[in-house]
Amino acid sequence: MNAIAPSFPAHVQTGALSIRNLSKTYPLKGRPVPVLQGIDLDIRPGEFVSILGASGCGKSTLLRLIVGLDPDYQGQILLDGQPLNGPGLERGIVFQDHRLFPWMTLQQNIALALKNHDLGTAQKQRLVDEHIALVGLRGYEQAYPHQLSGGMAQRGAIARALVNKPKVLLLDEPFGALDALTRVRLQQELQRIWVQERCTVIMVTHDIEEALYLGDRVIVMEANPGRIGEQVQLELAHPRQRDTALLFQHKQRLLAQLVGH
Amino acid sequence: MSPFKALTWLVSPLALLALWAAVADAALFPANLLVPPLEVWRSFADLLATGELQEHLAGSLSRLSLGFAAGALAGLAFGTAMALSDTVEAYCAPLFHTLRQIPSIALIPMLVLLLGIDETFKVVIVAKTAFFPVALATVEGIRAIPRSHFEVAAVYRLRWPTLVARIALPAAVPAIVTGVRVALTRAWVVLVACELLAADSGLGQMIEMGRQMLRIDVVMVGVAITGVIGFALDFSLRRVERRLSGWQVAGR
Numbered sequence A: 001m002n003a004i005a006p007s008f009p010a011h012v013q014t015g016a017l018s019i020r021n022l023s024k025t026y027p028l029k030g031r032p033v034p035v036l037q038g039i040d041l042d043i044r045p046g047e048f049v050s051i052l053g054a055s056g057c058g059k060s061t062l063l064r065l066i067v068g069l070d071p072d073y074q075g076q077i078l079l080d081g082q083p084l085n086g087p088g089l090e091r092g093i094v095f096q097d098h099r100l101f102p103w104m105t106l107q108q109n110i111a112l113a114l115k116n117h118d119l120g121t122a123q124k125q126r127l128v129d130e131h132i133a134l135v136g137l138r139g140y141e142q143a144y145p146h147q148l149s150g151g152m153a154q155r156g157a158i159a160r161a162l163v164n165k166p167k168v169l170l171l172d173e174p175f176g177a178l179d180a181l182t183r184v185r186l187q188q189e190l191q192r193i194w195v196q197e198r199c200t201v202i203m204v205t206h207d208i209e210e211a212l213y214l215g216d217r218v219i220v221m222e223a224n225p226g227r228i229g230e231q232v233q234l235e236l237a238h239p240r241q242r243d244t245a246l247l248f249q250h251k252q253r254l255l256a257q258l259v260g261h
Numbered sequence B: 001m002s003p004f005k006a007l008t009w010l011v012s013p014l015a016l017l018a019l020w021a022a023v024a025d026a027a028l029f030p031a032n033l034l035v036p037p038l039e040v041w042r043s044f045a046d047l048l049a050t051g052e053l054q055e056h057l058a059g060s061l062s063r064l065s066l067g068f069a070a071g072a073l074a075g076l077a078f079g080t081a082m083a084l085s086d087t088v089e090a091y092c093a094p095l096f097h098t099l100r101q102i103p104s105i106a107l108i109p110m111l112v113l114l115l116g117i118d119e120t121f122k123v124v125i126v127a128k129t130a131f132f133p134v135a136l137a138t139v140e141g142i143r144a145i146p147r148s149h150f151e152v153a154a155v156y157r158l159r160w161p162t163l164v165a166r167i168a169l170p171a172a173v174p175a176i177v178t179g180v181r182v183a184l185t186r187a188w189v190v191l192v193a194c195e196l197l198a199a200d201s202g203l204g205q206m207i208e209m210g211r212q213m214l215r216i217d218v219v220m221v222g223v224a225i226t227g228v229i230g231f232a233l234d235f236s237l238r239r240v241e242r243r244l245s246g247w248q249v250a251g252r
C-alpha cells in the first residue's frame, strides 16, 4: 500500500507563487518597525513548502500578505505571473484557531465559503459533501463547532479552505493548538489530502518534525526583521514515513541551528 | 418526583400568599389597609367584569409599545452608528455616557413642565428609558465582534449584505437582545411610575385612584398586575434570547 507519488507531479500547472523583494513595516509608537525585509521566494506549482521560525518572526504576517488581508507592503507577490490584488478564491487559508462561525453548522460554514462561486445549488452541495468526506467528518454535517473537538474543528477549517479548490493553500500553524497525538494524526491526514489534491501549500509551523515530514522544502525564517534563512530541499516522495533517516538527520541539524548557538 | 419538580416555582408565591393571609387574619393592621387575599381576588374579578381593568391595561400597553418601539429603534440606529463610525463616537460618546446615567424618574418634573401630562410626556419618557440600554448594548455587541470574523469573510470575498446578514448580525444579536430585554422591563417600571404621577388612564392611574379613594384592594390588584406583566415581558424576551444565542450558551 505504498503508492509513491512523485514529488513534483507534471500535471500540476498552476499555483506558482513568486515573491519579489517583499518588505513590510508595522508602526510602533508612531515609528515604522520592519517586520519582513527583502523576502524573495519562488514556489513551484504543487510544491509543499514549510516555513519554520521562532514566534514573532513574521510568519503570520507573510501569510496575511499572500492571502491578501493586508495590502500595505512593498515588493511584489505574483500568482502564476499575475500580481495579486486583495483576497481571492484561488487562495485558501487555515488559521491556528479554526475560525468556524459558531452559529453555523459545519455544512453551513463550508457552504459559506462557496457563496461567491458561480455554481448551481446542487453542485455546491455536492462540493460541500465531498470535502466533508475528504477530511473525514462525514456524519458531522449538522454539528455546530462547539460540538466538535479541536482536531475535528480544524479538519472542518481545512475542508472550508479547500472547498473552493484553491491553487494555493496557506496554513498558519494549523495544528499548533492541538494535543500531540491529534497533531500527528492530522499531519498524516494532511499529507493524504495534499497527495490527492496537489495544490501548492505553504505551511507555517514551529514544529521542526512537522515541517520536515510534510515539506518538499523547509524554509527557515529569521527574525528582526523577518527574512529567509536556510532552505532545505527534501527529495523524498510522498506519502512519507516519519522515521526516515534522512528526516532525522535534518532534524538534528535544524534543531542545533535553531536552538543551539 | 419529576412531575412535582416542574411546580417548585409555585412554592414561594404560595408561601407569600399564606403569609399575607395569616397577617391579614391576625388583624395586625386595619382590615381596609391590609386587605386579605381573597378580597383582592374578588376586586380583581370585579374590575375584570366591568372591563375597567382591561381599559387601563390597554392604555398602559399601547403607551409602552409606542414609546418602546421608538426608543429601541432609535437606540439600535444610534448604537450601530456609534460602533461603526469613529466620528459619531468622537462627537457623541461623552454626552451619551453622561445622559445614560440620569434616571428617567429625575426627568419627570422637567418633561411635565415642557410637555404637559398628556400622552406625549409618557411616550417620550418610555422612549428615553428604552433608548439608552438598547444603544449601549448595540455599541458593545457590534464592537465585540472579533476581527477574525471579518477576516474570514474577506478571504471568501463575502459581499456586505452577506457580511451583515450572516456574520455581523448573528454575532451581535445576542448582546443586543439582552439590552432590549433590560430596556423593556425598565420602560415598563418607569411607565407605571409616570402614570402614578399624572395620567387619566393606565395601570398606574388605577393604583393612584385606588389610593385616593382608600380602595387598597384596587391598589393591590394594580401592583400585582404590574408585576405579572413585567414578568411576562421579561420571560418572553428571555425565550427569544435563549433561542438566538443557543450556540453561545452551549459553547461555554
Ligand SMILES: Nc1ncnc2c1ncn2[C@@H]1O[C@H](COP(=O)(O)OP(=O)(O)O)[C@@H](O)[C@H]1O
Pocket: A026, A027, A035, A053, A054, A055, A056, A057, A058, A059, A060, A061, A062
Ligand atoms: N497588527 C500589527 N500591528 C503591529 N505589529 C504587529 C501586528 N501584527 C504583528 N505585529 C508584529 O509583527 C511581528 C511579527 O508578527 P507575526 O507575523 O504574527 O509573527 P509570527 O506569526 O511569526 O509569530 C511581531 O513582532 C508582532 O508583534
Ligand SMILES: [Mg+2]
Pocket: A059, A060, A061, A172, A173
Ligand atoms: Mg503567527
